[in-house]
Amino acid sequence: MNFGLNLIQEQKLIMTQEMQMSVKLLQMSAYELGQYVNKEMQENPVLEEKDLQNTRSNSNEANDYKEAKDYKEIIKYLEKDDYKVKNHSSKAENEEVSPFYYIAQEKSxxxxxxxxxxxxxxxxxxxxxxxxxxxxxxxxxxxxxxxxxxxxxxxxxxxxxxxxxxxxxxxxxxxxxxxxxxxxxxxxxxxxxxxxxNIYKIIEEYLELLAENKYNVIAKELKITITHVQKYVDIIKTLEPKPSRGFYTGETVKYIVPDAYINKINDQYFISMNEDVLPKLNINSLYKEIINSGKDAEAVEYVKDKINSAMFLIKSIEQRKNTVYRVLEEILEVQKEYFDDGDQYLKPMTLKRIANNLEMHESTISRAIREKYVSVNSGKIIKIKDLFTNGITSVIGGEDISTINIKSAIKEMVDHEEQKKPLSDQIISNRLNIEGMNISRRTVAKYREELGIKSSSKRKRF
The missing domain is CATH 1.10.10.1330 (RNA polymerase sigma-54 factor, core-binding domain)
Structure with missing residues (x-):
């Protein structure tokens, strides 16, 4: 063993703090992002909500700030655009009171x-x-x-x-x-x-057998007919296993806020981002005096640091919006028939396909669609992730069939089956194969479980 000093040259990709924050913002839902921005506005005195009369876009501001190397130049942009400190008291007088203000607190x-x-x-x-x-x-x-x-x-x-x-x-x-x-x-x-x-005895001793649909065992133990057991089970199923259901129990409510709206106008779809999700951010012009005076060097450095942080947040939010918009645009191109005619026309679509079309990485697409929703014409809220499905190639016609359509076919068969003789997974598989959906019995069982449908033995009624 000897000690030595070596010089090695190598390339590495290191995630800077700003890159990490940008990735974090991209994968936030609209509600989470709103909470984060409000928290940043409380912690960063330079950030404020933008005057609605101002017409400049966030993207232009971010670019202007990025190009301005001198912080006094930033002040010029603020003065040029006539940024004004908002008079909150005057706004409060003219502001309409939300009807939600009068809604009574939910009774626990x-x-x-x-x-x-x-x-x-x-x-x-x-x-x-x-x-x-x-x-x-x-x-x-x-x-x-x-x-x-x-x-x-x-x-x-x-x-x-x-x-x-x-x-x-x-x-x-x-x-x-x-x-x-x-x-x-x-x-x-x-x-x-x-x-x-008998019904009390079933609850006390045979609840597990009831869940497994083993009515014949219960009937034998109680020395009654299977039909009588089934009648008892029907009564038990009407009871409420969770008495608190319907009441507020203090559990956190998760709100769904659409990131975008997809509207059809004259046979053409238009995507509009939800601008009401976040407050319009701006750099507070009051801090221009600190930069211009330059008397307190420590204060100037503090303000510069906060302005850098604010500019990066504005730029990252705009970048997030653009990424989500591009992804939605590509999805709309692939799934136009789905938006026109409904679920049965949903095509198989993978992250890889969208990533290749947009020349992005799959992980970026995954983050861009995480916990994000869109509102369509009818007011229906769709989770973007639900539009991504795998598929199988149909024997008839050779076209790809979405797994959602296969699951829908399985559910329809089960809904219309004879309850005394429910369809087994093998019979469902055979029927789907005849319709051109070439899937095995094990795949049917997997999709059935994902749909929350019990096996044929547990669905049987006597």
Missing amino acids: LKDYLMEQIGELTEKPEILDICKYMVENLDTKGYLSAELSDICKELRISNEVAEDALKILQSLDPQGIGARNLKECLKIQLYNLGNNDE
């Missing part, structure tokens, strides 16, 4: 239960225990805490806790306060006045 499940508890005439001590239990409900509406733990924490007897739990479980919605699925279903049956021992 806990609020709904607390209101009911407040109307009861039980002892205050018991009602307080009920309220404590309400605070321990999970998102399904089940009591997540053990009754023994509640007794220890509140220093109460098990009998008192049981009484409070019974009161909680008597409230609306039915099944609330249950400690598991079986108890939830039993509470609902009891409230419906159903006293049949």
Whole structure:
């Protein structure tokens, strides 16, 4: 082993911080980008919302800023375009009040239960225990805490806790306060006045067999007919396994905001980007005084750094918009028949095909369509990623058939099958092959599972 000093020359592609941020912005959804921009506006004092009267585009601003090497030149652009500091007070007076301002806050499940508890005439001590239990409900509406733990924490007897739990479980919605699925279903049956021992026994002992459609085993164990078992199962299927359904439980709501609109005018499609997603960004002209004066060198450096950051954000947003627009333009070229006539005309389309046509990398296309939506003429919101599907070559005609169309054919067969004798995967495969869709039984099983359709044995009715 010896020590030595060597000089090596090599080429490397290093992702700069700006490149990483550009990639991050590209893959953000419209809602996520809006949140990010609002956060940047709070943290970067140089950024402000642009005056709506200003007609210059963000792309022109970004180019002007990029070309201006002297920061005092940037100030000239700001003065030339007559950027003005917005008078927020005057705007607030003339601004229309959104009707959403008057919408009442969504009532939560806990609020709904607390209101009911407040109307009861039980002892205050018991009602307080009920309220404590309400605070321990999970998102399904089940009591997540053990009754023994509640007794220890509140220093109460098990009998008192049981009484409070019974009161909680008597409230609306039915099944609330249950400690598991079986108890939830039993509470609902009891409230419906159903006293049949067999149905309670099915829930307690044979719920797993019920899920697997093994009615014959249940019938043999209970010594009843399969038809009777099926009637019990039909009743159980009407019960609610998640009592909190329909109530606000505090879970985050994910909003869908379309990035673009595709409208058909005179047999021609037009793509328009959603400009309302983001505020129009601008460099605050108040900071020109700091650059022009140059008295405080530290302050000038700080402002320069913030202006650089603001300019890059404006440029990246414009770049993101252009990329998404180009991708949509290419998709529209390929899927025109789909937009004209509906889902059955969706053609197989891959990321590679679009990437090759646009001379981009597949990863760029993947990021450009991630969590992005478009609104079409009818007001229908489409997830862009759903337009990308693989396909198989049809035996008849030799054209590619989209997997979505194959799944649609499978679903239609299952919807119209004889319930007493459901179609097996092999029979579905044979029928699809006759129609020119050459797929195997295993592929049928895969697509069926993706559609959430059970196997033929579990779909059978007696």
